[in-house]
Amino acid sequence: MRLVRAAPAIFALGALAGCATTQQEATRLQLNSARIRASQYAVLVRHRNPEVRLVAVKLLESGKHAAVVVDLRNLADRVLTDLPVSVGVIAPHGVKRYLNARAGIDYFDTHLSAIGPRAQLNWVFTTHATVPAHARPFAYVGLPTPGFSSAQALPLISAQPDPPADAGRILRMTVRNESGVPQYQLQVYATVSGRRGYLAAGKTTIAHLGTGASTSVQMTLLGSATKAAPALEAPPTIFG
Helix, strand or coil, X not given: XXXXXXXXXXXXXXXXXXXXXXXXXXXXXXXXXXXXXXXXXXXECCCECCCEEEEEEEEEEECCEXXXXXXXXXXXXXXXXXXXXXXXXXXXXXXXXXXXXXXXXXXXXXXXXXXXXXXXXXXXEXXXXXXXXXXXXXXXXXXXXXXXXXXXXXXXXXXXXXXXXXXXXXXXXXXXXXXXXXXXXXXXXXXEEECCEEEEEEEEEXXXXXXXCEEEEEEECEECCCCCCCEEECCCCCCC
């Protein structure tokens, strides 16, 4: 992976596993702050991660908005964290255009926070950018910045749609932190699938979700209107 004006590597989050609670909390806040600082720099993946396989990439559009669903699998027997992701489209005349290769966007618009060993996960990027007609989407997943973060295991975050689950494009859900690790800038991804693949997708961010806490949030689904049940995923952003 190549970072354009890359921010410096920070630290391994697991390094303070046996330290006092105040030190752990300081480390968590430092990681969150480091990610905010890193978002000031553009990310462009040049070298693909051999431990990650792209299962599918789908472009979904709704008026002036678009979503890219990146279905990926961790081929490794270990947790992978802070993976950079570049997404874009290729126009019918062959011109490649990146959608998230710019500075100043949210850190998790260019990174996947975590994926467990041998796990599969859908990462979603949404944009207001105009996408050329009949464009084909692409995605590249890169190598994490050495020393930025690491995890031996992942905290459990659950997400369930609130009834009615087929309330059109507005999806309401309850997200619960089932762990003892507070979460910052937690990402929640939703995908709706049909016989021909993904029909709709969306994402939202929860600024903070405390240990054992739950919250109700909503998102707008982009793509085709459907009554099919959504699949929700909330990979943790803080690991220990």
